Amino acid sequence: MIRLDHVAAAYDHHRVLNDVSFHVHEDQFTGIVGPSGAGKTTLLRLLLATLKPVEGTVWRAPNLRTAYVPQLETVSWNFPITVFECVLMSRKTSRLMPWATNKEKKEVAAVLERLGIADLAQRHIRELSGGQQQRMFLARALLRQPQVLLLDEPTSGVDVSTRHDILHLLADLHEDGMAIVLTTHDLNGMATHLPHLVCVNHRIVADGTPSQVITSEVLENTFGARMEVLEHLGMRVVVDEAPTPFTPGLRN
Amino acid sequence: METLLEPLSYAFFQKGLFVASLSGALLGLIGVYIVLRGMSYIGHGLSHSIFGGFAAMQLFAAQFYAIGAGLWGIASALAITTVTKRSRVGADAAIGVITIASFALGVALFAKFGTSGPSFENALFGSILGISTGQIIGLVAVTILTSAFVLLRYRALLFSTFDPDVAKVSGVNVGRIEAALMVVLSLAILATLTVIGVTLVAAMLVIPAVIARMLTDSFGRMLAYSTVIGMLSGLIGMYLSYYAGVPSGTMIVLVGAALFIVVLASTGGRGLRRSAGLDSHSEDLVAEKSA
Numbered sequence: 019m020i021r022l023d024h025v026a027a028a029y030d031h032h033r034v035l036n037d038v039s040f041h042v043h044e045d046q047f048t049g050i051v052g053p054s055g056a057g058k059t060t061l062l063r064l065l066l067a068t069l070k071p072v073e074g075t076v077w078r079a080p081n082l083r084t085a086y087v088p089q090l091e092t093v094s095w096n097f098p099i100t101v102f103e104c105v106l107m108s109r110k111t112s113r114l115m116p117w118a119t120n121k122e123k124k125e126v127a128a129v130l131e132r133l134g135i136a137d138l139a140q141r142h143i144r145e146l147s148g149g150q151q152q153r154m155f156l157a158r159a160l161l162r163q164p165q166v167l168l169l170d171e172p173t174s175g176v177d178v179s180t181r182h183d184i185l186h187l188l189a190d191l192h193e194d195g196m197a198i199v200l201t202t203h204d205l206n207g208m209a210t211h212l213p214h215l216v217c218v219n220h221r222i223v224a225d226g227t228p229s230q231v232i233t234s235e236v237l238e239n240t241f242g243a244r245m246e247v248l249e250h251l252g253m254r255v256v257v258d259e260a261p262t263p264f265t266p267g268l269r270n
Numbered sequence: 271m272e273t274l275l276e277p278l279s280y281a282f283f284q285k286g287l288f289v290a291s292l293s294g295a296l297l298g299l300i301g302v303y304i305v306l307r308g309m310s311y312i313g314h315g316l317s318h319s320i321f322g323g324f325a326a327m328q329l330f331a332a333q334f335y336a337i338g339a340g341l342w343g344i345a346s347a348l349a350i351t352t353v354t355k356r357s358r359v360g361a362d363a364a365i366g367v368i369t370i371a372s373f374a375l376g377v378a379l380f381a382k383f384g385t386s387g388p389s390f391e392n393a394l395f396g397s398i399l400g401i402s403t404g405q406i407i408g409l410v411a412v413t414i415l416t417s418a419f420v421l422l423r424y425r426a427l428l429f430s431t432f433d434p435d436v437a438k439v440s441g442v443n444v445g446r447i448e449a450a451l452m453v454v455l456s457l458a459i460l461a462t463l464t465v466i467g468v469t470l471v472a473a474m475l476v477i478p479a480v481i482a483r484m485l486t487d488s489f490g491r492m493l494a495y496s497t498v499i500g501m502l503s504g505l506i507g508m509y510l511s512y513y514a515g516v517p518s519g520t521m522i523v524l525v526g527a528a529l530f531i532v533v534l535a536s537t538g539g540r541g542l543r544r545s546a547g548l549d550s551h552s553e554d555l556v557a558e559k560s561a
Contacts, residue, residue, distance in 0.1 A: 066439045086439040097306065097432050098544070099489045107429045108440050116424030117490070142487035162440060 019044060019082055019166055019197060020065050025074030027060050034060045036221050038074070042166060046197040047188070049209045052218035053241050058201035061218060062086070062168050065199065085159035087169040090151055095144045102126060102139040105157045129157045133187070149180030156187070167191065169200040173208050181207050205232070205256045228254055277512045286398040289406060290504035290518055293462040294526075296413045297471065298478035298500020299420060300458050302493050303451060305479040306431050311362055312350065314472035315369030317459050319346040321468045322372030325379040339463075343456035346372060351452060373468075398465050398508070398518045405464055412461040416454050420493070423447065428489055466519035474500060477526035481533050484544050499529060 020042040027035040035057040042048075042065065050058045063069035064076060066086055085108075105126050106118055113119070118126070130136040133153040138146060146154060152172055159167055172188070173181045185208065192198050202208040209215055215231045217223040217240040224236040232254040237245045246257045277283040304313050323342020346368055353364040420427065429437035430444045438444050459471050466474055482495035507522030514521060537544075 068435065068438050084439060086436050088433065088436055092435070093433065096544070097489075098483055098487055098492045099428075099432060100487065103428070103489050104432070107425050107432065108436075109425070110441065111425060114421065116421055144487075158436075 019046075019079045020084075021077040022064055022071075023075045023077075025064060025071040025076060027057070027064055027069060028072045029060075033072075034220065035064075035218075038064075038218075038222055040065075040216065040222065042197055042199060044165075044195070044197055045192075046166075046199060046214070047192045047212060048199045048214045048216060049212040050199065050201045050216050050218055051203060051205065051209045051240065052201075052223075053203065056219045056240075058203075058218055059089075059170055062170055062199070062201060065166075065168060082166065083162060083164045084166045084168060085162045085164035087152070087155045087159050087167070087172060089170045090148060090155075090175055093143075093151075095151075097143070099143055100140050101130070101135065101143060101146070101154050104143055104154055105130065105161055108158045108161050125161060126157075129160050132160075133157050147180075148176045149183065152176060152180070152184060153187075156184075160191075164196065166197045166199070169198070171202060172200055173202060173204055178207070185211055205237075210254050210256075232256065274509075277509070282399055283508075283512060285401070285406070286518065287505060287508050289398055289401055289409060289465055290508035290522060291501045292409055292413055292504070293465045294474060294478070294500035294502070294504025294507075294522060295497050296409070296416060296458050296500070297462055297466075297474040298482075298496040298498070298503075299493065300416055300455055301475040301477075301479040301500070302482065302496045303427060303431055304455065304475050305483070309361075310472070310476045311365055312347070313455070313459070313475035315350070315365035316343055316347055316456060317463065317468050317471040318373035319343055319369035320372075320456070320460055320463060322374075322376035322379075324463070325376035340457060340460045342372070343460055344453050347452035347456050348449065351448065397467075401464055405461075409461045409465070412457045416458055419450065419454050423450070427451070432489075466522060467517070470519045470523045473523045474503070474526060477523070477530055478503065481526075481530050484533050484537050484540075487544065499526070503529065 022038055022040045025035065025038045025040075026033060027038075038061065040061070050061055052058050060069065064071060066084060067076065067078060106122060109122055109125070111122075127136060127139070130139055133156055135146075135150055135153050135157070138150060138154075143151065143154065156169075156172075167188075169188075172184055176184065181204075188198055188200070200208075200212075210228045210232060213227065215228055216225050217231055217236055219240050219242075223240045224231045232247055234245060234247050237243075237247070237256065243258070248255045248257060278287075301313070304310060320339045320343040323339040323346075326342070327338030349368055350361065350364045353368070426437070426442045426447055429440065429442050430447045434444045459475075462471055462474075478496040478500035479492070481499050482492045485495055486492050503522050503526040507525040508518050510525065511518040511521035
């Protein structure tokens, strides 16, 4: 569906990504992990074609429908808009009058219902919790009926319960046949639950299943810090190795 | 009642009332996008820039001064957009340099060569009484064009104002929408310049939109409220200017400011919260782009 071959990306001649090759297939459910500033969002922008590579080639299937869920931090929450208006804006119309038709109202209601926020349609976006805001943007993306869904840090700033809900929701969408690529720096809460991971730090450090990628060596190469990897109920758990242990009472 | 109806017996006042209401509605409508995009300063800058084109055209083809000033304004708006996108100069600095230099050129040309069109004072502060039939037709045409643009491109305009990055991904041609908005804004400023004046147009772009924001959390309603508030400011301001004997543009802005105070007092903290950080979106984008 999308193919990056030996791609490099830069902002103002400052290279952010080098020699990246990455393919998005129909059955993809991938997490891009890496430290802040490693080029995770840049990789998403290359996939979305909102950023042109300075080297390499990007190929996208003709008429491919993609949708994007941005980081919550990049949104102006004081913008005068209700949940209904926000979701509807992604629906193209060729009508002269801009207001929603009955068919469009039903479509928005159905997608809000699926995401469990149907009763919030007339609320202002600032009145929602972090999880509800994330669901609203997912609803806006789903209204486009995308083949590929790209999400930037979808679990950033949400509680554990909401994180589980979002993960299950994304798994359901993937089951329905949607390719999903997301960025995250949440290793235990998100990355280890995904079927496929790509570790990025200005280049692709490693690529594979969590059991192949979540190792002390790969994580140190990706994040530049020692981390211990444990096994718990068949899943990988990452533990930070503190450089110096904290000893209470040292100040006195 | 007779006192209220008295000015309506004069044809010049009827014309003035129509022009003032339409100008207020037009600026109120387009002002919503200007305020929400954090571009209030561009409205201020463009009105001054157009004044430069206005003065320059007096030298070469005075009969076409409106067309020349319009093209000058559009060129200034596109120059600001280009300079901001292609260099490290911020939008506020680009507006400051391009538009105020244009205004200074206009003042210099007026001072050196005089004018065969509207006077210097009329251009600065507006004069509804001096408005010609051609200018009224121009104002009506720009209002129809602006309304059609807002209606036909409603969702694309909203999407590119709220979330330009996602709008691009969703198939909205954000660059074209922004350029079209700049052209419409330049035409709206030009059409209302002789009614409200160079120095006061910027205020009428901002005040109705800010009042509307204090009244609602819905974008659709904000657009409607801002248009009506702009129209009411024009209507009431024109009436009061007749009795007070002051320029109409001044009174229209003062009525808008009075409405702002009334709405602020009645909505209290809720209104302030709604209008706080109206342009924070653009700051977010600037921060994101520079990261």
